[in-house]
Amino acid sequence: MNRNVIICRLILENPAVTQREISQELMVSLGTANSLVKDCIEKELIAPGKENESYELLPAGQALLNNHKVDGAVIIAAGFGSRFVPLTFETPKGLLEVFGERMIERQIRQLHEAGIFDITIAVGYLKEKFEYLIDKYQVKLLYNPEYSKKNTLATIYHAMDLFKNRNMYLLSSDNWMRHNMYHACEGGAWYSSSYMEGETSEWCFDFNKKGRILNVTVGGEDKWVMYGPVYLSKSFSEQFLPVLEAYYQLPGTEQFYWENVLIEMLSGEAGKRLPDLSEAGREIEIYINRRPADEVYEFENLEELRLFDIKYQHRSDNEALELISKVFSVKESEITEIRCLKAGMTNKSFLFRIKGRHYICRIPGPGTEMLINRQQEKTVYDALASYDITEKVIYFDGKTGYKIAEFYEGAHNANPDSFEEIGRCMDLVREFHKSGIKVSHSFDFQERIEFYENLCKQHGTIPFEDYPEVRAHMSELFKKLDSLDHQKVLSHLDTVVDNFLILADGRVRLIDWEYAGMCDPLVDISMCAIYSYYNEEETDRLIERYLERTPSIEERYTVYAYMALGGFLWSLWAIYKAFLGEEFGEYTIIMYRYAKNYYKKCRELPKF
Structure with missing residues (x-):
């Protein structure tokens, strides 16, 4: 990580920046910050300003920033978001609103504020829903044809050309950042991190005093964890992308996240999988970007989102949840433990809990109205109602095909x-x-x-x-x-x-x-x-x-x-x-x- 870049950037943004603020940004001691500032002065990157306690960015400092300018961003938005059903049956997770603003639009706006306008969204599931962003924000869409079969390793593989010889942010459409953490220039590759007190099942970082990430483990206690945006520098991608491409070709990596490749490069496992991997490829360099508490959010499920944005406790604007609320005469917040079930060939279904009992809601898939007569299906269920043959149906709409039935605990x-x-x-x-x-x-x-x-x-x-x-x-x-x-x-x-x-x-x-x-x-x-x-x-x-x-x-x-x-x-x-x-x-x-x-x-x- 080139700390001089960050110091020059801070001075460009605020000539009156203090050494204490520099130490806080770099997460180093005040004495170390003082030494780093002196180093920048000696290299004629900056100079003390004419006014007390201010600095001036010199031409060499500006040139350094120009060499580390961010070229653009790729936002991953291809996945289904199964933990947010039934909302994601209709809307991709990144297009869900938080405090009245769609998560992906908030990130695009923050990127624009930082002067980054070359933005590509990697789409797959419900790709058409993102088309409006082309006109609204002049973004580009990149379709991942393997989104339903493979994980994010494949998404980055299909987007590789966007990272080659470029400094790029890599973002997830379903992240929400309280403050704008993007900049026109960055000092080197980093992965955003939040501190988790107590035990956690997240991916945890081990790193040295300078913040270089040494290893990643699954789960830990009182640890800094992978959380939020990523920045990939030109030099990082030059080492990383050939290995990712090789992993994409390996059998058994279909469900790998792109981070799995990084983790195995850090641990040395990549060298075992790929014996021809050069020594340079083994020494991948990426740093931790430790963020303050309550700045970065990755909502794991609808119930977490309800706790964050109270709107979702009362009204989600989702047809299925509104129906369940009406059928059972409960508030939407009382519909809990929502979980996507295995999607059928015709329908989509999810499990939920109300007042201690589980039920299944079936939603007909798109286009099924011309393939299946739902009124006839209702007639069959009505005819069988007095027999112990079918599931116990709580609600059936012969027009829409929506069905709510009891869930049988322990059944297979x-x-x-x-x-x-x-x-x-x-x-x-x-x-x-x-x-x-x-x-x-x-x-x-x-x-x-x-x-x-x-x-x-x-x-x-x-x-x-x-x-x-x-x-x-x-x-x-x-x-x-x-x-x-x-x-x-x-x-x-x-x-x-x-x-x-x-x-x-x-x-x-x-x-x-x-x-x-x-x-x-x-x-x-x-x-x-x-x-x-x-x-x-x-x-x-x-x-x-x-x-x-x-x-x-x-x-x-x-x-x-x-x-x-x-x-x-x-x-x-x-x-x-x-x-x-x-x-x-x-x-x-x-x-x-x-x-x-x-x-x-x-x-x-x-x-x-």
């Missing part, structure tokens, strides 16, 4: 590899199939396939080379199934193991009936098989468990045919979702393989 999803658990699931399926419950709507595979097929064609071409041939095979299966004329019963249609809950007392519940309707009961066996990625032997065992006997050839044909049709339907569904920007990995291919393979198995069965 069925394990497809546990035939004992799957067997109990089949008992429940058989129970509601035989219950005589009816609704007025049906699930029509042929209609749904045509529906998704048309959606895909509206957005582009269906990518499977042999699609026309496979499509003809599906038509063949429809004709055969129609000729069988099986009785229709209320069927779930989405019997994935994640929708079966094994309660703590051993009972089973089947949740999420959004596709349910009247259909051939064997459909639910077929869907359970393909969702569990079962092979033929496992599928036959599943059929026997459901029927409690050996199936007839016709029954096996029916299950196989619906496995083929289900695979075909859901592969089209996944293709359509991909057109909308949602990818589900190999799911599309797996489903299409079920369509082809189980059509062949239908053909191989004896005629009946």
